[in-house]
Amino acid sequence: MLQNGNYEAILGRIPTYIAFLENYKDIYISATIIANELNYGEVMVRKDLAKISVGGRPKIGYTVEKLLNDLKTYMGYHHETRAVIVGMGRLGEALYHYKGFKPYHIKVVAAFDMHNKYDHMDQFESICKSNQIDIGIITVPKEHAQAVCDLMIKNQIKAIWNFAPVVLDVPKHIIVQNENMANSLAILTKLTNDRWHES
Secondary structure, eight states: OOOHHHHHHHHHHHHHHHHHHHTOOSSEEOHHHHHHHHTOOHHHHHHHHHHHOOOOBTTTBEEHHHHHHHHHHHHTTTSOEEEEEEOOSHHHHHHHHOGGGGGGTEEEEEEEOSSTTSBOGGGHHHHHHHHTOOEEEEOSOHHHHHHHHHHHHHTTOOEEEEOSSSOOOOOTTOEEEEOOHHHHHHHHHHHHHHHHHHO
């Protein structure tokens, strides 16, 4: 079984493989071509693909159509994933109107806020129950994030995408993906400054 770090790293690469293959015109493709085109290590690509697809043939490679289907099946793209957003500020609005979820079969079925323009939090339980929500997206201020998280867990949501700059306290069976944009920007700033001083 893969360690969590390795597993998450592979999951992070698969959407890149899928996007590349969807625009690839030939019938067959090799791990070498994928590695070269994406600037990945060839051994890593071979291992990734071998864990997911058994269709590779020596000196020929993979049938693009089958490999693409295997990757999408592995990621669950053939099944609709339902999500809700809580917190409809600018970030919540941007995520709600984002069209890029569609290829991944992710549907944002409701957006919650205290304003009348969106679903009110009083409706959260009934909407979650009737739509069988898979993912909860948190875009509220940090002081409200834990309460929203607790409400999501109470309503059988098993995965949370958290944009609030706070560490959530969740049971072990709950999956949390944290997105700290300030941290990401700080890392880019540091790398940029280091490279500037090196040049």
